[in-house]
Amino acid sequence: MNNQIKITIFGLGFVGLTTAVGFAKKGFQTYGYEILPQKVEQLQNAKIPFYEEGLQEAFNEVYKQTLFITNDILQALKDSDVIFYCIGTPMGEDGSADLSYILQALEQTAKNIHLCKKQPILVIKSTVPPSSCNECFVPFLNNKLGIKTNQDSDSLVFLVNNPEFLREGSAYKDFMHPDRIVIGTSNAKEIEKIKQIYTPFNAPIFFSTLNTAEFIKYLSNTMLAVNISFANEMSMIAQNIGDIDIKKSFEILHQDKRFYGNPAGIASYIYPGLGFGGYCLPKDTLALHKKAKEKSFNARMLQSALKINDDILEFYIQKITSEVSKDSKLCILGLSFKPNSDDVRDSKSATLIKKLIQAGYNNITAYDPMAIEVFKNTYNLNINYAQTLQEAIKDSVIIIATAWEEFKEISNQNNSIYNLRFM
Ligand SMILES: NC(=O)c1ccc[n+]([C@@H]2O[C@H](COP(=O)([O-])OP(=O)(O)OC[C@H]3O[C@@H](n4cnc5c(N)ncnc54)[C@H](O)[C@@H]3O)[C@@H](O)[C@H]2O)c1
Structure with missing residues (x-):
């Protein structure tokens, strides 16, 4: 068993179960806590409710050795040092992230906080919009639940943010071999313990403010979303113009050596600055936008790219x-x-x-x-x-x-x- 650190995981979906198996595999005593009774029952019968390569096998190796599954919150929290929240943050009615399930879990934790070890670390692993910890969870714990949080040494608990970058389809592998671990904290105190539990993963650990850690996760996901929509807009432009082999065009685009290497050269384009200038990017982006319009297609991403290029200068x-x-x-x-x-x-x-x-x-x-x-x-x-x-x-x-x-x-x-x- 790895030290005496006990880890509790709230929520045993894709992220939570993978996290629980991952820490258990590294030798930490890990308790997975889930509210859905049928999920708990299934897991207690050593059956994973979804497919992720390697996860079932790893689960079998650690279950009842270092990994325990429960729907008994008292058992889950007893003597816990680090508590991870891997709970859904679905889209709310107006499109905002619904944080209510996390608040419920924090409330459940607060009621039983006396069971945990002294000054446990509460880790928000769910994806939450930047400022959620500072403006929602910490005030909720402090003011609504009366749990002194992130306030110097006499805090009852410390709250940190630790976004998860695993991808469904390779969740277990991604979790066990992360390319980066990001920990947002407002307090130096919790750093040592978090370092201790992540050291076995041999990945660079970046400490940041809470807002930065939350932002990094959105930076990553929205970059992917924007790129996918860019590709789709380009495909619509191409189809409106006609006689363009889209598949081939993208395959050839991917030959650009800026996509390769470590760090890939393309990274230097995904960097904030003063906007793009020079002879090519402004005129070519505008010219393609005009051509698409002539072919009855309004290329809104290209238009926005040009608009943002002006806005950033105005901003500064x-x-x-x-x-x-x-x-x-x-x-x-x-x-x-x-x-x-x-x-x-x-x-x-x-x-x-x-x-x-x-x-x-x-x-x-x-x-x-x-x-x-x-x-x-x-x-x-x-x-x-x-x-x-x-x-x-x-x-x-x-x-x-x-x-x-x-x-x-x-x-x-x-x-x-x-x-x-x-x-
Ligand atoms: N799925 C991914 O690929 C992925 C990757 C990175 C980050 N994330 C983020 O991680 C979070 C979890 O995602 P997921 O895909 O694992 O969600 P999920 O819906 O598969 O799992 C969440 C689990 O939490 C349980 N739960 C809800 N409230 C609870 C409570 N109070 N106590 C205990 N369990 C509770 C639910 O029953 C469910 O089993 C989300 O914020 C998501 O955006 C997801």
């Missing part, structure tokens, strides 16, 4: 104008549309500078390792150009507009800069 202009006084010296780092290039066509830096001038900033200095001359000649802007990086940033509010490698150190050293390329 508003942020800067609300935070930086007009008489400040502004320094714009990066003039080319991307690093390692002196191409300044449709450079976001040019639009940014124009908008800052319009907003009333008249002390702007710009610097770029390669593109100063061409930028000067292309855009006739009334700003200063620095010869060196050091000269540029002196006494300035720094705005990083292109992700040049040589700006990385400045962004690491300085918290007060506007790093609009999030390197």
Whole structure:
């Protein structure tokens, strides 16, 4: 048995049962607790209610050794150190996540908290929208249930968020071999215990704020959703234009070497910044949108992509104008549309500078390792150009507009800069 840590899992669906078997397999004493009597009965007869490769076999190995299944909450919580909530968060009537089942489970836990070990860790593994822990579960425990949560050392319990990234179809394998483990906490105290239970999985463990951990799960799922809809919109465009072999087109798209490698090059495109510029992406996205329209198809994702590309710049202009006084010296780092290039066509830096001038900033200095001359000649802007990086940033509010490698150190050293390329 792995240490003396006892783990309780609330909810034995795809995520909960896999989690329970996974921890039991790593030697932790694990109690799976489920409210549906027929599910409990089935599991107590050592029969898994759904198919997941390898799960039944692993279950058989650990059942009644390190894994116990119960619908008796007292037995489930007695001497528990870490309690996982793997309960459904279905779509509510208005489309919001319905958190009521988790609240019920927290209430059940609170009523029996005296049974648990001192300061147990409550782990929300269900997918919950960013801010749910901070704005819903922690206040619910503190104010409604009177369970002091996430408040220094005299807390009765600590609540953390630990999103699950397993995929149905390979749930057990994914759980046993995770590519990353994310733990959102607001308190350093619980970190050691969580580290202890996840160390046997040999995966990088990332600690973050509660909101960040919750957000990461949605970042991952919505990225997938957006990509699928993108592919479908492209297929509809192609079908409207006609004589396009869609299957072949996608197969050839997947040959792009940016999809391969670790990290795959495509990752550098899925990064927040100032928007896309340059000669190709803006004009080609617009041209395909126009062509689709001509063929009676409104390509809304392409249109939104272009709109968001404008909005992000506006967003930062508003942020800067609300935070930086007009008489400040502004320094714009990066003039080319991307690093390692002196191409300044449709450079976001040019639009940014124009908008800052319009907003009333008249002390702007710009610097770029390669593109100063061409930028000067292309855009006739009334700003200063620095010869060196050091000269540029002196006494300035720094705005990083292109992700040049040589700006990385400045962004690491300085918290007060506007790093609009999030390197
Ligand atoms: N299915 C996936 O691939 C997947 C992957 C990652 C994350 N998630 C998220 O994990 C959560 C669980 O998903 P799932 O697919 O395992 O759901 P599920 O519906 O299969 O399982 C949830 C289980 O919780 C039980 N339950 C409900 N209230 C309970 C309570 N108070 N006490 C004990 N048990 C209770 C239900 O009876 C059910 O068996 C969701 O938030 C989901 O979005 C799912």
